[in-house]
Amino acid sequence: MSGPVQLRLVLASANPDKAAEIADILGEVPGLVLLPRPDSVPDVVEDGDTLTENARLKALAVMEATGEPAVADDTGLEVSALGGAPGVYSARFAGEAATYADNVAKVIRELAAAGATEPSQRRARFRTVALVAFPIGDELQAEGEVLGTIATEPLGGGGFGYDPVFVPDGGGGRTFAQMSAREKHCLSHRGQAFWALAAKLREHRA
Numbered sequence: 001m002s003g004p005v006q007l008r009l010v011l012a013s014a015n016p017d018k019a020a021e022i023a024d025i026l027g028e029v030p031g032l033v034l035l036p037r038p039d040s041v042p043d044v045v046e047d048g049d050t051l052t053e054n055a056r057l058k059a060l061a062v063m064e065a066t067g068e069p070a071v072a073d074d075t076g077l078e079v080s081a082l083g084g085a086p087g088v089y090s091a092r093f094a095g096e097a098a099t100y101a102d103n104v105a106k107v108i109r110e111l112a113a114a115g116a117t118e119p120s121q122r123r124a125r126f127r128t129v130a131l132v133a134f135p136i137g138d139e140l141q142a143e144g145e146v147l148g149t150i151a152t153e154p155l156g157g158g159g160f161g162y163d164p165v166f167v168p169d170g171g172g173g174r175t176f177a178q179m180s181a182r183e184k185h186c187l188s189h190r191g192q193a194f195w196a197l198a199a200k201l202r203e204h205r206a
Helices: 016-026 051-066 100-113 181-187 189-205
Strands: 007-011 032-035 070-079 123-133 139-150 166-168
Touching (some): 007 051, 016 070, 016 189, 051 070, 070 100, 123 166, 123 189, 139 189, 181 189
Parallel strands (some): 007 032, 007 070
Antiparallel strands (some): 070 123
């Protein structure tokens, strides 16, 4: 009896934290082999107007450079009191060379400047679009979303990005950074998106 058909996917993300999360989730797909993005592939200019456009830009660039199917995602934090910002600019909200801490600090500052002191005034959502581009020209896409509240200060030592200030609904009042990786995946935007993508990958190979 033969095993599952092997599928090789090149990870388009060069962010080690994001790549580790994606590998953790997609690692549950039988026969799936995830390959790191080659160092020779330059960073992709993410100038799309939507998360989907940016995810597609990254997946296509890596697929074309390697000749193999590539998987990418784009994620945005949308804060209601900030008019949906930072959105597609989440990774560089505080500037092109911004650190995670820089971006978190800017969100906290801007909420304070907006007078958003109550939890009901600090509502936000995290969205992820995950996309696989195949050399034959087709693609698979899945999305994930989680609603929550922005904390007034960073809490917890886990996760990355905005995890220390994002308190997801249904998480017992904890930030993503206060959860185990498994707890976070079960609630998070990226977990939802990539588990949905994993299901589509299984169907795609059936």
